[in-house]
Amino acid sequence: MSTSDRLIESTRELLWERGYVGTSPKAILERAGAGQGSMYHHFKGKPDLALAAIRRTAEEMRATAAGVLDGPGTPYERIEAYLRRERDVLRGCPVGRLTMDPDVIANDELRAPVDETLDWLRERLAVIVEEGKEQGQFAAGLDGESIAATIVATVQGGYVLARASGSPAAFDAGVRGLLSLLAPRQSTRAL
């Protein structure tokens, strides 16, 4: 792995753990095993390096979600697979957490990958919900885009609840509740 790559990877880890405001160049360099010079040679500064890290994290998240959402199964099953997919719940979402970072939100360039990723996810889920409606799996009255927003919000908020309580249980409960509300009509299934 190149020095530039190690810098980006270290930054990704630290952004996830401590956010943008809580991540210093010094900490990045220590973790990457590099000196000041390397960082300022490859990147213009902290925001530039963070942008590279955020873009990579966003892309990775998109690929992971696509892997599940484009998989086999009925619309409900694919949504369930997305919601139940294994997660390091207490670490939170490496993309969503950035929305609580004032310096990220204030910088359109840093915010863009975050926005685009969550937006992509919502649109992808909205299509799946619409498919489920066509197949009669979901009630015709549901709005795909709204349900998609609810699904993504439940996940993002589930991280908040889990981190507050120090346990993944609340995340799982939120997912369970959402799935029980989404469950295909008239089949009472074990959730």
Place this chain on the structure above:
Amino acid sequence: MSTSDRLIESTRELLWERGYVGTSPKAILERAGAGQGSMYHHFKGKPDLALAAIRRTAEEMRATAAGVLDGPGTPYERIEAYLRRERDVLRGCPVGRLTMDPDVIANDELRAPVDETLDWLRERLAVIVEEGKEQGQFAAGLDGESIAATIVATVQGGYVLARASGSPAAFDAGVRGLLSLLAPRQSTRAL
């Protein structure tokens, strides 16, 4: 307002805007119009002042939520009132945002008010959902605690979506989706 109060209020504002890591004593003092000496006279240090601020914010949030949840109306209507209550969506939740703060999560004393508030909210909502089940407004198969977690998560995650996109629209969409899923059986209502 006493100096101590002004310090707490300034801290509350800054914690909301910038989080714990992003809030410096200096910024607090400037906003409060006080000097270093005042702060360290009234509080042991930054964590101590933050604790006072977080406790006050948590209490205020609880009171606000209770005002809606204990109000009039059917269980569904009270949940709807809670979800649709006016919010400064783009500012996010002053309590929930703290869960993304590594120094808050690492400190049990600072985390406690956050945990207790969200936990209280979930329990309160769980009772309301159970009431709705008894009254036949919600399907008997629903689990109060899970649905409560979904409701709180949708709100917390709604803030994430809104802040990512720079618009409250996604928050509203998530709420709309959740309400459409919760809507009392067989009455198709305008949502």
Place this chain on the structure above:
DNA sequence: GTCTATACATCGATAGAC
């Protein structure tokens, strides 16, 4: 490309005058 040295501001806290 990478390193060390240096710069200057800010961080969180303490000391001590008033």
Place this chain on the structure above:
DNA sequence: GTCTATCGATGTATAGAC
């Protein structure tokens, strides 16, 4: 109680040697 002065450490960035 509040103020200013000061402290050592860290934050972000630049300079310049190798």
